[in-house]
Amino acid sequence: MKSPPDSTHQQTLAQWREQEALVRQRASGSGIIPPDLLAQRPGIELMQAIVSGALPVPPIARSLDFVLIEVEPGRAVFQGDAKFDFYNPIGSVHGGWIATLLDSCVGCAVHSALPAGKGYTTLELKVNYVRAVTQDSGPIRAEGKIIHLGGRVATAEGRLTDPAGRLYAHCSTTCLILDLAKG
Amino acid sequence: MKSPPDSTHQQTLAQWREQEALVRQRASGSGIIPPDLLAQRPGIELMQAIVSGALPVPPIARSLDFVLIEVEPGRAVFQGDAKFDFYNPIGSVHGGWIATLLDSCVGCAVHSALPAGKGYTTLELKVNYVRAVTQDSGPIRAEGKIIHLGGRVATAEGRLTDPAGRLYAHCSTTCLILDLAKG
């Protein structure tokens, strides 16, 4: 079933590994964003500070071994390796690991588009699983993009692919936009 | 916001802790269901063998620290503790941890209703998040129930609650039923 890797695939794979190594090298500890920063900075600054290592790696990313690779306003990319540690009882990576990467990419896509004083909470996430992820799937990327950004609500979509461009899962989400600055 | 625990809540909490301790005590290693068993046994037997410790704990359950507590045909309950290790960058438990418990309970609810020779794969999962899960949420249960069981497709729903009955999230799923015995 697994297609033979062609040279483009190999180049993409090498680039993904390199980019991940760089991000992991700069990472500094694990933790959440300090609440005062969260309320006072635009989302894009906070997300970029996680990529650059100025802010710590979120705990879940450490537990499930994935990293925020790239972020720009309205778009965020996470990368992870599907390990045996994340397997379900029936022989492939658990849908929850996939949902975690997808939830991360669409949530960050929304957050990265919010100005200072605004936050968000995820109201719902729908994931479509179209191909099993296994230990052999290699590094996998979840790319999230905003679809709609309104005053109270935002929606976004995400896709999980490997370096060969194979699609494993996709999602859509609805986020509620919150006022964080109250005073 | 947190209601004062009343005596019913305390009893439920104690019962949940006790049940979890019993399951954890019997657990024997981590791993997947051997493929030949998976194809030859009714789902309910396999699920009950995980609860009783005759089959190993699925790797994801070890990584995200949750256990299968109860299973009967068409219904499955998982329990987990929301730890700081599962936090997102913005200060609460990541939606992916919640999605993992919910995906598990609805998937197992479907699997527990399948006869020998049949398996399933999750086509889609939609999660609604209605209350933030934090370190203080205590033990949390995800209960999944089959809604529809057809020849090719099954649907199920799940709810995530604490011992006080507070709802944190709910979900629905669509599973494709597969022929595993081909020989």
Added chain:
Amino acid sequence: MKSPPDSTHQQTLAQWREQEALVRQRASGSGIIPPDLLAQRPGIELMQAIVSGALPVPPIARSLDFVLIEVEPGRAVFQGDAKFDFYNPIGSVHGGWIATLLDSCVGCAVHSALPAGKGYTTLELKVNYVRAVTQDSGPIRAEGKIIHLGGRVATAEGRLTDPAGRLYAHCSTTCLILDLAKG
């Protein structure tokens, strides 16, 4: 495939027809709820006024031939007949007709729980289709119930069944709660 109707089914069918006839008899014209009423009355009063004929039938209900049958706070039931007029090109009732009944029942379930001065808008609806609806399906009911009612967001679920209790589709929804009274 169609089960022979038993006596309970026949009784339910007769009761559904009778209840529908009563509602249709009281109906007075077609139209929307006057905006000032919409902002000033609790949702349950408005919904009950549609059932009693004091407020007009919503235009969509006339176009797709269904009626609001019952409403109480947090629960609403619609009934419709699946006619050939609502068929898709491939030989059964279009999923959009089903989605319309389900969207109606969950939206009204939410609206019926809102106090005066509050309104809602539907953010998302997910429908699972589990059995084809045809001209022979007879009268069909969509029953919606609130799952979660918060200050800013509500969720609800709905099920579409026939008098024999057969399930055709189910759904979940997320609604945003709005302030309608602004001075």
Added chain:
Amino acid sequence: MKSPPDSTHQQTLAQWREQEALVRQRASGSGIIPPDLLAQRPGIELMQAIVSGALPVPPIARSLDFVLIEVEPGRAVFQGDAKFDFYNPIGSVHGGWIATLLDSCVGCAVHSALPAGKGYTTLELKVNYVRAVTQDSGPIRAEGKIIHLGGRVATAEGRLTDPAGRLYAHCSTTCLILDLAKG
């Protein structure tokens, strides 16, 4: 809120109206696809025969006043006018009308990619509503595209926009692929 129409918008509007008039002019009666044709022809041929008027307009399209405008393998576009007849009680076009157009475009996108002997049924549809549709929204288009086409399951996404490019709603769907040719 409504942006002043610029010249590009006006050109798109004129083109949409012209295309719709052409399709409506060729339309020949209302009805479903004859079952033997449905089983024996590739989906794209059937869909194109609806556009060209060689096959009748589906009943639901007549009841809710929309037309299939364009179809190519893996992509389908429907157009409709949001009329008062489709209003909900709270003053805008009912979400069910929107869901009907979106369900149509993603279902046809899937059908248009299926070879002779294959059919499909929709397992689930999730719609996100991001802007109210009113009588003043003008002609609206639902464009569906396949995301994943497998042997047993396909997924697709759809978007509802006006000639100015404003997004009103978007959706994703899961379809089960069926064998129609049985001898």
